[in-house]
Amino acid sequence: MLKFILNDQEVTSNSKANERLLDVLRNEFSITGVKCGCKEGECGACSIILDGRLVNSCMVAIGSIEGSTVITIEGYRETKRFAVLDKAYASVSAVQCGFCIPGMILASECILDKNPNPTEAEIREGISGNLCRCTGYNAIVKAISIAAKEGKGLW
Amino acid sequence: MVNCYNPTSLKEALDIIAKEVVTPYAGGTDLMIDPNENPTYLFLNKVSEIKNIVEDKEFIRIGAACTFADVIENELTPEILKEASSQIAAPAIRNIGTIGGNICNGSPKADSALIFFATDSKLRLVSNRGERVIPITEFYLGRKKTTLEKDELLVEVLMSKNGLNNYYYKKVGERNALAISRVSFAAILNVDAGKIANCMTAFGAISDVIIRQENIDAMFIGKTIEEAKGVKEEYLAEYDQAIAPIKGRISAKYRKTVCMNLLHDFLESNGI
Numbered sequence: 213m214l215k216f217i218l219n220d221q222e223v224t225s226n227s228k229a230n231e232r233l234l235d236v237l238r239n240e241f242s243i244t245g246v247k248c249g250c251k252e253g254e255c256g257a258c259s260i261i262l263d264g265r266l267v268n269s270c271m272v273a274i275g276s277i278e279g280s281t282v283i284t285i286e287g288y289r290e291t292k293r294f295a296v297l298d299k300a301y302a303s304v305s306a307v308q309c310g311f312c313i314p315g316m317i318l319a320s321e322c323i324l325d326k327n328p329n330p331t332e333a334e335i336r337e338g339i340s341g342n343l344c345r346c347t348g349y350n351a352i353v354k355a356i357s358i359a360a361k362e363g364k365g366l367w
Numbered sequence: 368m369v370n371c372y373n374p375t376s377l378k379e380a381l382d383i384i385a386k387e388v389v390t391p392y393a394g395g396t397d398l399m400i401d402p403n404e405n406p407t408y409l410f411l412n413k414v415s416e417i418k419n420i421v422e423d424k425e426f427i428r429i430g431a432a433c434t435f436a437d438v439i440e441n442e443l444t445p446e447i448l449k450e451a452s453s454q455i456a457a458p459a460i461r462n463i464g465t466i467g468g469n470i471c472n473g474s475p476k477a478d479s480a481l482i483f484f485a486t487d488s489k490l491r492l493v494s495n496r497g498e499r500v501i502p503i504t505e506f507y508l509g510r511k512k513t514t515l516e517k518d519e520l521l522v523e524v525l526m527s528k529n530g531l532n533n534y535y536y537k538k539v540g541e542r543n544a545l546a547i548s549r550v551s552f553a554a555i556l557n558v559d560a561g562k563i564a565n566c567m568t569a570f571g572a573i574s575d576v577i578i579r580q581e582n583i584d585a586m587f588i589g590k591t592i593e594e595a596k597g598v599k600e601e602y603l604a605e606y607d608q609a610i611a612p613i614k615g616r617i618s619a620k621y622r623k624t625v626c627m628n629l630l631h632d633f634l635e636s637n638g639i
Contacts, residue, residue, distance in 0.1 A: 228370055229370050229371035229408060230370060230371070230402060230405070230406050230408060232399065251400075252400045253396055253399075253400070253456065253459070253460050254545050256457070256459060259459055262462075262463075265436070265462040265463075266458055266459045266462060267459050267462055267463050268459045268460065270399065271394075271395055271396045271399045271400075271459075271460070271463065272395055272399070272463070273371075273392065273395055273398075273399060273402075273408060273410075275370075275371035275373070275408055275410060276373075276392065276395060276408075276410045276412050278373055278413075319458070319459075322458070337458070338458060340457045340458065340543070340544035340545070341456065341457025341458055341459045341460065341544060341545060342457075
């Protein structure tokens with residue numbers, strides 16, 4: 213039995229300590245916004261925010277997160293910051309198939325949380341672990357800089 | 368069934384590893400790629416004593432469970448290690464991957480280990496039986512083989528406080544982010560009162576263990592830059608003999624050529 217905070221709620225997991233957090237989120241908690249792309253930390257589709265930092269949930273054994281705070285897209289979408297990013301992404305058609313987007317949005321949050329006025333280079337660095345095979349990134353980069361302007365004061 | 372331990376102090380962790388067969392787990396970014404069927408993990412991410420970066424008179428002491436992000440963000444970290452850490456993987460990996468894991472995983476492609484070779488850093492290994500501080504060059508026996516005893520933990524890396532500013536670092540990978548090194552090279556050269564005080568080079572990702580040839584680098588020590596130029600050909604010939612890359616996903620010939628080019632560039636950037 214292991215307790216952690218999942219999207220603002222204290223939860224208990226019965227999974228074995230060596231299970232991937234990605235699998236536990238999807239199978240035990242039906243949190244399907246985390247996507248499985250590679251299981252080796254290369255694609256970012258399973259990104260979550262763990263204790264305030266962007267992390268690939270496929271790289272985390274559940275036993276290591278006792279007492280930690282996990283935010284997935286399901287929790288994040290309730291925030292004002294999400295609403296700004298959502299609108300910005302839509303405004304430049306930054307979403308096509310959508311598989312990378314939950315991770316991409318959480319990466320965007322971590323970029324802006326650290327630095328509310330990022331340069332283009334800083335944005336590209338911040339999403340460098342999140343692969344997108346549809347848009348070619350330019351629209352996503354644009355969306356994040358629009359969100360930085362539109363969301364002044366939120367970050 | 369117990370299949371993990373969550374110690375919160377180093378003593379607790381050492382007591383467990385002294386008695387049980389466990390796999391130390393720091394950040395998990397290497398372990399989780401190819402996990403054992405039924406591992407018993409000793410989670411080290413809540414052992415606060417090994418998560419600090421501090422300095423004493425001689426050394427910057429970096430806790431083994433410091434993440435690459437911790438290293439990059441800390442003002443005590445030498446620039447050479449910051450630069451190499453910034454080029455590892457991507458932010459989400461740097462946020463949990465640790466330098467201790469990078470070293471103990473035993474890969475010659477470990478980008479932080481390369482820096483510790485090129486800076487003659489030391490490792491502090493601790494068990495309930497006592498502790499030992501060894502140069503990192505004595506830690507590796509082969510690919511995935513280290514001298515770490517079953518009841519020991521890597522606790523700290525000790526980097527020299529001085530003399531690391533004039534460095535050279537190049538990581539050659541297939542892409543900018545998330546790249547595994549195909550060849551990596553780090554070096555330091557210091558001139559004191561007109562003479563080369565030290566020259567330290569290290570080559571990563573080309574053989575079972577990172578290559579550090581102190582005997583060859585010693586050719587420059589005590590010489591002026593002009594005198595070093597005089598023995599440059601001999602120095603390069605020695606390295607040409609010493610570097611015998613193994614074939615991996617890319618050819619040994621490519622690796623060798625890149626190594627020699629980087630070595631040339633390092634020397635030229637220092638006027639040699």
